[in-house]
Amino acid sequence: MPEELTAEQAATRLATADTLGIPLGPGQPPAFLRALGERTDWTDLRVYGALLGVGTELFNRSGVRYLSGFFGPFERTLRDMGADVEFAPADFRRFAPLLERQAPRVMTTVAAAPDDDGWCSLSLHAGATVGELRRAGADPQRLLVVEASDAYPRTFGLDGYRHALHVDEIDVLVHSTDAPLALPSASPSDVDRAIARHAVAYIPSGATLQTGIGSIPSQIAALLAEGDGGDYGLHSEMFTDGCMQLHRAGKVTNVGKGLYDGVSVTTFAFGSTELYAWLDANSAVAFLPVEIVNAPEVIGANNDMVTINGALGVDVQGQVVADTIAGDQFSGVGGAEDFVAGTGLELSDRSLICLPSTFEKDGVLQSRIVPWFGPGAVITTPRHQVDVIVTEYGAAELEGRTVRERGEALAAIAHPQFRDAILAAAQRAAQGRSPAR
Numbered sequence: 001m002p003e004e005l006t007a008e009q010a011a012t013r014l015a016t017a018d019t020l021g022i023p024l025g026p027g028q029p030p031a032f033l034r035a036l037g038e039r040t041d042w043t044d045l046r047v048y049g050a051l052l053g054v055g056t057e058l059f060n061r062s063g064v065r066y067l068s069g070f071f072g073p074f075e076r077t078l079r080d081m082g083a084d085v086e087f088a089p090a091d092f093r094r095f096a097p098l099l100e101r102q103a104p105r106v107m108t109t110v111a112a113a114p115d116d117d118g119w120c121s122l123s124l125h126a127g128a129t130v131g132e133l134r135r136a137g138a139d140p141q142r143l144l145v146v147e148a149s150d151a152y153p154r155t156f157g158l159d160g161y162r163h164a165l166h167v168d169e170i171d172v173l174v175h176s177t178d179a180p181l182a183l184p185s186a187s188p189s190d191v192d193r194a195i196a197r198h199a200v201a202y203i204p205s206g207a208t209l210q211t212g213i214g215s216i217p218s219q220i221a222a223l224l225a226e227g228d229g230g231d232y233g234l235h236s237e238m239f240t241d242g243c244m245q246l247h248r249a250g251k252v253t254n255v256g257k258g259l260y261d262g263v264s265v266t267t268f269a270f271g272s273t274e275l276y277a278w279l280d281a282n283s284a285v286a287f288l289p290v291e292i293v294n295a296p297e298v299i300g301a302n303n304d305m306v307t308i309n310g311a312l313g314v315d316v317q318g319q320v321v322a323d324t325i326a327g328d329q330f331s332g333v334g335g336a337e338d339f340v341a342g343t344g345l346e347l348s349d350r351s352l353i354c355l356p357s358t359f360e361k362d363g364v365l366q367s368r369i370v371p372w373f374g375p376g377a378v379i380t381t382p383r384h385q386v387d388v389i390v391t392e393y394g395a396a397e398l399e400g401r402t403v404r405e406r407g408e409a410l411a412a413i414a415h416p417q418f419r420d421a422i423l424a425a426a427q428r429a430a431q432g433r434s435p436a437r
Helices: 007-011 030-038 073-080 092-102 130-138 190-200 215-226 241-248 273-279 296-301 336-343 403-412 416-428
Strands: 003-005 017-024 044-050 064-068 085-087 106-112 119-121 143-149 164-166 172-176 208-211 264-266 285-287 305-310 313-315 350-354 358-361 364-367 388-391 394-397
Touching: 003 007, 007 030, 007 172, 017 092, 030 143, 030 172, 044 092, 064 073, 073 085, 092 130, 106 130, 106 164, 130 143, 130 164, 190 215, 190 350, 190 388, 190 394, 208 215, 208 241, 215 241, 215 305, 241 264, 241 273, 296 305, 296 336, 305 336, 336 350, 364 416, 394 403, 403 416
Parallel strands: 003 172, 017 044, 017 106, 044 064, 064 085, 106 143, 143 172, 208 305, 264 285, 305 350, 350 388
Antiparallel strands: 106 119, 119 164, 358 364, 388 394
16 A cells, blocks of 8 residues: 655655656646645756646756756746756657656656545546556655545546556555646637638548647637538547537547547547546546557558647748747647658548748748748758648648649748748759759
């Protein structure tokens, strides 16, 4: 049986120089991380995680170093405040083997309260830490701390994968009433609505969908929920309010997907308190580890797979920048690469990358579709994996096209003010030449 401690008592179980592994976002234990943040005696604490979803003073403390695989608002704020936070480039599927290599002495997660048989549902996150959580619990030289909260929903896995830890696997059990971080709903703009209208033209009835978070995916879900189509399946790294909306509209049947028929498949959920309440005891959604959900061969085995992701910039080659701005880390690779690669295995599958055509900087209109990227640009998605780019002006199908043809297609969906420069670069790129000369 585990040792039952308060969050403050559990925090004392870490040495001043130690290593700690935490899940991504909604799997992070709020009370325990706050308690760790109350300590000021750290000399060399290394924390491995991604996409912080908990407010804590821990990462502002001297002697604490945080290595993140995905930057969110908390990470960006910490960086700007001078905290010792660094970005470790990796797609989500690689988090699991990388964490196994690092083998932090202490592993932690949040979970739902134990049921009558002693099982603690892993709630909103299966992700990339499940294997390392179990290895830490089984190793007498390591420590597994689980925060069990009555405010977290009880969710499920599938036969062959139990989305839960048993109390007998846990070293330290912390009881709390903390609720998961709720994300504010993003209101769609006119540009978002236009992008969504172009995107849904690529989504036939019976398609299996992957979608992320944000106003554009939410608007796509709204249009699908209101539309005439249906019989959709869901196989998505992240389960969002938009996914719930499709379920509630009766548009999701998960019939004939090819894999995991009958259930929506995800690896973590992030959204509103309404979403978390809807997920509680809801067997229509199955949480599986990221190495299953994001495996390209698994994604490609779904029938009529359509993936929807975002970007920050595209050049005439079709290269996509999605996680940095002028070289500064903004987010991370995440699972977008896995879903772009997975849909590329079947001609019937489509990968949509959606973005507004412009942004403003210092009051000056700038194009997100450019002739070429400047020095220091960090490419997220290589050109050979890109299928369809969608802006408010339409959709450009790039797969199988030459660089010149790609540039011409992208110019057609760019803001009119920038089309001539993009077309000129496309002409220079004919026959494999550089668009820059």
